[in-house]
Amino acid sequence: QAIYLEDYRPPAWLVTHTELNFELEEEQTLVRARLNIKANPEVSGKPEPLQLHGDDGMELLRLSIDNQVLEPQDYRREAGMLTINNVPDQFVLECVTRLLPHENTALEGLYKSDGMFCTQCEAEGFRRITFFPDRPDVMSIFRTTLTADKSQYPVLLSNGNPVASGDAEEGRHWVTWEDPWPKPAYLFALVAGDLALLEDSFTTCSGREVALRIYAEHKDLDKLEYAMTSLKNAMRWDEEVYGREYDLDIFMIVAVDFFNMGAMENKGLNIFNTSCVLAHPKTTTDGGFQRVEGVVAHEYFHNWSGNRVTCRDWFQLSLKEGFTVFRDAEFSADMNSRTVKRIEDVSLLRTAQFAEDAGPMAHPVRPESFIEISNFYTLTVYEKGAEVVRMLHNLLGPELFRKGSDLYFERHDGQAVTTDDFVAAMEAVSGRDLSQFRRWYSQAGTPRLNVTDRWDADAGEYRLTVKQSCPPSPGQEHKQPYHLPLAYGLLDEAGRELRSGVLEVREEEEAFVFSGLESRPVPSLLRAFSAPVKLEYDYSDEQLLMLLRHDTDGFNRWDAGQRVCVRLMQNLIRDWQNGQALQLPATLVEAWKQLLQDEALDPAMLAQCLRLPSEALLAELADEVDVVAIHEVREFLRTSLAQALEQQWLAAYQRCDTRDESYSPDAASIGRRSLKNLALGYLMATGAEPWLELARQQFEQSDNMTDQQAALALVAHSRHRESAAELLQQFYLQWQHESLVMNQWLAVQASDPTEGALERVQALSEHPVFDARNPNKLRSLVGAFCGQNPMHFHSEDGSGYAWLADWVLRLDKQNPQVAARLLTPLTRWKRYDKVRSALMQKQLQRMMDTDDLSADVYEVVSKSLV
């Protein structure tokens, strides 16, 4: 079942033009496809049979070649392929298929979301629409006609520009779209519905007028402005930073409520999960606004990094995703706070991607094999892939990197290429040999950098010794050393910076010597997280606290603070396990007090520094995860810091109280709200009554979702159960008609760590706002319980595991992609104690023993049980 990178062969047949005709009806959709096919001139040897992908469940009504109808004996259908022997060198294939979009619960191919038709073709969804060489190295020019009832589906959209339209019989109408840019089938899209529209325009750097259109359901028309602003910012930024101009007369975004992932970059017609495009101060949190800005930019940037230059095969997925995540991260950093953006991204990488690297599904940024490609839209391909591109940026510097990306786009415009081609462009402009660097694409696992130092006072010489290693991962016992940029600074005791720069590490062990120093420096290592590795250096608490106060690298200031906390928490976990009383060290209280009293500090930065490392991070760092100890220790620390600094928390809260300002999602305001709500959290953690009142007040009086939701979550997760129930009910009554807000309402309850969590989520799964066919609802309830409520998901009686397995088995029939993704927490079973890991394994085995598993779930389960 698995397919391998090494088996790649160029396509035997090309499709130069594709004409599609959709008759959209309530009970069925008829698709007429007309493909101009020719033998690939680059492939020599005797002609191969024509092989087209086509889902086995798709109904084929008619098939012809050059107007000759084929009879069933003229072709073969098996294992998702249609094979026709003895075709001419060049011909027109026509085929008619019948689809049932309203029954498509997998949300791949053509389906219905609420009342509208839409598509999701990446990676391999086009084969559920018609027969086609559904692989990204087959690029074709598409012309698409949609016909549908005019009153129910007044808006008919596809890729490119509309070229003709008219009325048809029985109240129907049609529109024809033409996309001049050749593209792989995974970038095809259509939408039909009764949609509201926000329209604007953008003039490109060369003077082209582009119509910008964002569509959504009528009720959401007031939530499109922020996406529009973000889109225009992204278009300008890509011109300025990468020299990339948009290339069609129209750019469209459509918001749909049923969507497996975040969004999709279909040429000229991006389709978005509502959660990544709708934003309004009253219903969307700051995090939501930032997600909209980032995802709108991400999908727009794909127009060049993904569409104009696409992937040769799906093993190259990171070519477009890693690069585009890097691009969107830099965009967000430029629009907001660079340091905060970096802290957020690295936190995600260190918790979730490092955990993936250490688990049974670990794979290189460029995987070597897969059973189901949907399972490889991972943190490794996306986020680690972006870190790999960032390292190239760090190694080459911004100017050469830009030259490299210019060359890459110029060389490969209109082509389907590989990650090697990307690196080759960077090599060409820099004259550097990046062959060792390429290991980042082929080796899985998180490298460790162990750094030690020696100070020679007589010579004034400081020597850093860097050792690197990388643990084994599935199929890769031994790793070769990586080539990586190690950004550093050297500080004196008082925090003055003596040196800074970037070291290039290549060897398993390597020494770097600095001379002319007067005293032993304190090293600030891996600044701005210059490489995706685990850095070990034996810092003293004093050194870390000094770096927290003085490092000129904002990211490392934060990181120093986190290191102090992680070490302390790891010690407390040991104490807890040994039955010793937990104690809060005075040094930490003193350091935090100083931070809190320093009114010159940026509130956003302060909020990051005063947030304790998450339970997920501590779990990732542990040899064996002790769920209860981690939770209890973190709660102890939170409560103690809350009580010890109660006055300071209140002062910070008041200092950042933005009640008199009108809401704005700019970085400074977001920073103030994040510190304010963090402070409110600590105040609540003291357990004192007045702070419950303060939170209730904030809940009722705030004019924005950020403050309201923060207050709700704090009360809902507190021991004040009556208030919790009241606020949840009030919130429900206020927002029950806002689907995205109800997702938050579900997630807040699913992640509630207080007693009775499983019973609560079980009850919520029967609640009218919950809909098991909607992936957002599933993520908010099942995903949040299993991912953000460790105490209850990992309940020692195994009830949480069984509940998840029940869901996975049920969803596997309905939406395999979502089922496989929800399953992730169970794949980490080997990291837990005997009792828990046996219970988790039992549920995986139960799934394994189930007949007719989808390829998606089968791959994850079978690899996890190895």
Ligand code: ARG
């Ligand atoms: N290319 C999209 C993005 O990252 C993701 C689409 C993934 N879809 C899927 N069914 N795996 O922007």
Ligand code: ZN
């Ligand atoms: Zn993407």
